[in-house]
Amino acid sequence: MTGGVCALVALAFLLPLAVSLGDRVRAEAIADAARRSALVTGALAVSTEPAAVERAVAASGGDVTTRPVVHGLDAGSGTGRATAADLDRARAEKRSVVVEVSGGAARLDPVVLGDRVAVVEVFVPDAALNRGSGLRWLLLGAVAAALVGSAVVVVDRVATRTVFATRGLIDGALAIGDGDLAARVEPTGPRELAEAGHAFNQMAERLDAARTDERELVADLSHRLRTPLTVLRLDAEALESDDTSVGTFSQAELDHLRGIRRIRQAIVTLEGEIDVLIKTTRKAVTHDAGPAMCDVSEVVRDRMVFWSALAGDQNRPHRVSGAQLRIPAPVPRAELAAALDAVIGNVFRYTPQGTAFEVAVSRRDGYVAIRIDDAGPGIADPDRALRRGASDRGSTGLGLDIAKRVAMQANGSVSIDRAQLGGASVVMLLADPEATPRQVNRFGLVGRMARDSRDQKSAERRRWPRRRPTDR
Template identity: 85%
Template sequence: MCAAVALAFLVPLALSLGDRAREEAIADAARRSALVTGALAVSTEPAVIERAVAASGGDVATRPVVYGLDVDTGSGRAAPEDLDRARADRRSLVADVAGGVVRLDPVVLGDRVAVVEVFVPDAALGEGGGRRWLLLGAVAAVLVGAAVVVVDRVAARTVDATRGLVQGALAIGDGDLGARVEPSGPRELAEAGHAFNQMAERLVAARADEHELVADLSHRLRTPLTALRLDAEALESDDTSIGTFSEAELDRRRGIRRIRQAIVTLEGEVDVLIKTTRKAVTHDAGPATCDVSEVVRDRMVFWSALAGDQNRPHKVFGAQLRIPAPVPRAELAAALDAVIGNVFRYTPQGTAFEVAVSRRDGYVAIRVDDAGPGIADPDRALRRGTSDQGSTGLGLDIAKRVALQAKGSVSIDRARLGGASVVMLLADPEATPRPVNRFGLVGRMAREGRDQKGTGRRWPRPRPGER
């Protein structure tokens, strides 16, 4: 292909150079003829003409020949019809003859017309043709060699880039989600490399999101598991080693033991599932709204039954009126279950708790207070996957993610009952926007700065057994 392109370029160039050499040889003949025609215009004396012919240069075979005068300037080569045509037309012409071409220039001398002939041999017409073709052949060889080298380098880059894409795809297919490619090669392959890396990043994010969803859904199983465990603990003893029992009683106690063992096993499996699938990703839920009061009343029906079994005093405040929140109902219910479930899990039986709902200043607040030992490190408790009690550490993080989804926040403080107070703030979708006040903004920024430094959430001293 490269050779064909070089030939297509160089062959016309060689022909053009050959034509130029021919034109230059004929132009030289015209110059030599002009010396003789100029002498004829001055004088027709034989001596003058012979001197002009000798002055034109060249060898004897190619010196000008004058026709139509009684001057012996040598034998000519032009055909009689070409001489007649030059005299009749009275203009210069070039005619082919054996061994080359002749240039005929007519000169009007009164009632006579003389013709000056200059012979140009084939060697002069094609002078330098061999060297010219040799030079062009060398140029063609250099061009073909350079094209081969360039094409080889470009092809090597293309092959390397393609091989990198293939290896990256195979690595992703084998489960190595950290595999990436270095975009290189032609622009199209480089763009394909960038697209491959973006696809790999999205695949990692999607898989992490899937794992996180599994972890969160698994954590939600803790609510019914807690209820089953508490119910199982309320059953009679399953000890069959002491005393004499009937077959029916033995079967009943063995059934109780199996139930308790199954619950322990199931809780262990849920913990393993959560810990092995927990990842840190951002979850973007779709827009939805729900009634906070309705969710609180519905969930408290469930938790009130468990609270009655454990002799836990409990109260609900502010859940009578409709209070909207910009989160899906299922998400808010899961967050509320996570917070209340912590109360049942980490406080002794008989510990009082209360749930309060309020709405003001553009926010909806859901507060869960208990009379337990409290939380020693609120900031650590709000970090995902962190727990001092051997659990998965996802409970408060679920509440925090739901609050962030509703453009709010979660805070932990000392409760009025003496234990922990977990407050979820959700943006009120029906609140009227307030105009921005410069001084109010400065004050809010100062308060946020103090909160970030942790000066408003630290308790003076932890209590024994705090979670």
């Protein structure tokens, strides 16, 4: 492409030059013919005697074919090449004209001799009009080839530097986009690209420092949480035993012991999550580790152990489906567990006791779907519920945003719809690392789960009441 552009530029410059040189050679040949014609016209002004005219013609030089020819005398000096119409035109206009004739061009100069007009014709052959054209085109072609060759070499060197510098910026941007904040570029190429390389390195350094500061802040906050958590754990250990398998207890005593059990389980869970936060944020910011993975089914089963105990205390019917087989997902286990706790916690927080809920897992079309349905009042404004920090119920508004952030980390999404149970249906879609992801219709994947759920409920003859939707 570079060579073609250079060739076009060379042609645009050399073609007009070649035409100009050709016109100059032609003009010089016509001027020589005018000089020779002037010798004859001067002789005619002095005498029209045939002998004098012949001497003037011979004195003009040239071979026999190019000697001047005089038309309009009683005795002409030869046979010319111009036509009668050309001669009449020169006589009528009474000025010198140049006409094209066979084999070249002819200059016609009229001379007024009393009551008649003679015309002096000088023939200029094509050889004189195009003298040196072959050599001229050869030299111009050589010049064009030299210009194109040198331009290609220079442009190629410049383009190579520019492409190399641009490729470095692209690779660095892709590495930053993949999470490698240690990626840097070598500022090379033209000044503008070198400045862009320096700016890119400064941006990467600031991003790296910001992420390090953020992780340190999270780790420090986690350490600060240990003090009140330790106090809670000690107070919980000081409470009586929560064993309900020995002895006979009233309903109030059972509720009291179960409450103690839940407090201790929550404290253990909090300690584990804080340990994970501290270990994760204290790691060096490197790119040597691959993407985090976890087993969705295992995480769902583990978290439902905790929530099932609380559901039993609140008389909440619940069900888990599809969590029997291993289903991998490209998210850390702790983050997926936090997302599940955030969504299921909303069910316990914003629905009355005794409200049923269901957690279902499926794998299809390159995605893993986690669906949490409830029979509560539902969510009147799903878009507002998914916005970070938006809540009409006095909470932080970050619960569903945590789930959305985890899903987006796994190249997925979160959506809210009406559940078959009558309440809200929150669906987390995560990219399946063992399949080729593609766009999937949420209702195609979740709808099948809903149909399976509906068929099973119909078989069990179980109905849960529906309530009017309110904001969550």
